[in-house]
Amino acid sequence: MSTADASLTAALVGNGIIATNHVRALARQGGVRVAVLVDPDSEARAKIASLIVAETGWPAPAQFDSLTAALAAGAPDLVIVATPSGTHVELALEALAAGAHVVIEKPLDTTVGKALPLARAAREASARGQIVSVISQHRFDPASVVVADAAHGGALGRVTSAVASVAWWRSQDYYDSGAWRGTWALDGGGSTMNQGVHTVDLLVWFLGRPVAVFAYAAALAHERIEVEDTLAATVRFANGAIAVLHTTTAAFPGLSVRVNVHGSKGSAQLDRDQLEYFYAEPAEGTDPAVLGDTHVDPTRVGPRNLASGLVPAEHLAGGPVPDDAFVQGHSRQYDDIVGAIREGRAPKVGVDDALRSLAVVRALYVSASLGREVLVSEVLAGQYDDLVPDPAATQEPL
Template sequence: MPTIRFAVLGTGMVARVHADAIRSLPEAELTYVYSRTEEAGQRFAEAYGCRRSTDLEAVLGSAEVDAVAICTPSGTHADYAIQAARRRKHVLVEKPLDITLENADAAIQACAGNGVKLGVIFQLRFMSEALRAKKLLDDGMIGKLIEADAYMKFYRPEAYYRNSTWKGTHRLDGGGSLMNQGIHGIDLLLWLAGPVQSVSARVRTLKHEIEAEDTAAAVVQFRNGAIGVIQGTTSVYPDHPQLLAFHGTNGTLELAGTEVPYIRNLNVQDRPELNILSSQPPDDHLGEAHRLQFRDFIQAIRENRSPLIDGKEGRRALELVTAIYESSKYNRTVRLDEP
């Protein structure tokens, strides 16, 4: 099968994670990096042994590019995806798909209409312990779900926002602690517990001097009858590892870990031999999850199927985050669309 040749759009920290993932796969090749500035593009190209360009049309028009990995500010994701789709390039977008549902839907439609694959990076789903948790929950190991909670209590210093031209802004970040940091945990929550029916929330800016929220709390009603709590912050010190807690009629499962999720606690009422209590995450390489998602995306292109996390799947977490913002803004419970 032919090698899938990628262009990375953007040169920030996450672009380097994408580049490392591409270069780790024998079925992939990094051929181009696009940057709006010569200097950043030059540094990136030298580090990764690829061509560079400040001309997006030249990159998208190149016969040496089959797919793009979009690593630009969140509010630009859909625009780049649409431009790439129109040039018949497959699209893999770093989370979130965009910052509005309207833009996300436009990207989904553009990729479908031009016959190219669209994937959204939610790499934690590919980690072994997350997959194990998914199977346990799907198999009903803890019984009927009663409560499913996500706690993303992170800390970011003032310099994190001060040194960025877009983080924490409404125009390019689309939000704060939920849209940027917490959306990974929200995606896992939806994947593991199922779709949400309604949400009632409060978001506030309590510590950082930013436009968007740094503190959020929501109560959610799942379509399966369970209820849950979502908490997301970048305002608490010290930084706490992400924790997802699932409670059923027959036990509890806790999935801990921000970068490398692991089952911290499994307590099944009638199956004590299955119980787990661990404080030690697996010794997984931090870039492994991105590598696994890139591999699935490449296989989807070769097999002419949807990626495991396609545009529709990637949209789900965005829909919930935007519903949380709407609930807080208008002080009301917001119902989500039927899945």
């Protein structure tokens, strides 16, 4: 496997909706071309192949109905796993065994028990120079980076709490569009695992190691699904911070994702992946003349919003949103992935990062099913691997 060429080759496994985003993100990034498509559905493969030819200038990709067949024809530099969630680990392990680097679309998989063998395999592969990264594109949003840097660097003081809401809408047709959607086995969950896992990941990134959760969950506005469409929870972190999390796919017509992070010396707010508010107390000893009117006494009239001086206009709440904003997030993460491959370093988001977020989501489901607080460490230790979540079990009858 050579990484010295100007363009790395990739096999895109899973040619559904999200595959389009990966193709466009890679075309924008410029360091990788999709040379192989893998999907048992020939029509799905043909659709993505047509997109590649029409939009990227790459040669028409080879097509296979299984990863095994594709690898037998020659391993690409990179295998991108964009299949239903419950198949991620199996395919990633096969790709690693063939010597390829691996990128996995979120989430890592559906259970911690399935994901732990991949975490071990990824560490072993790292010693051989292979990288494994899991898509967590919002860690690369400029607004999110500002908040993370402030939280980690002390600009917010002691981080005390966070409030996050994913208030989306998904129609019944969405869940009916694929037999795997809304199932525990292949979707791994509903509004939290599928739509909210990125927000869970941001909370973990901002606030640190999660310790315990308490959750309520239910399916309130959809039929023929096993999973939740609404969840509300609290999460405790090792540093003492407490977060409130809300996810739903039953908020018609669909609102924004909002994340507030609060500390003893500052606060920040994200809305639709843009920076809506930011304030951090000036460092001790800062000359007031240097600050001008950018800071005021918060005990009197409240602090000024400093967000506009921290990110470009398109990353400010209410600013112009590029047509390809969703693609840009993946493209920024691919910048890091390609850099990691070429430089022989670890990617910024690895399997262990994704495993922590997966463990939080699983802990939320266990808590909602058992009606009590659940320790994240218990989930990571495999204590609930065999539990099939049933949030309805703890709901009082109406």
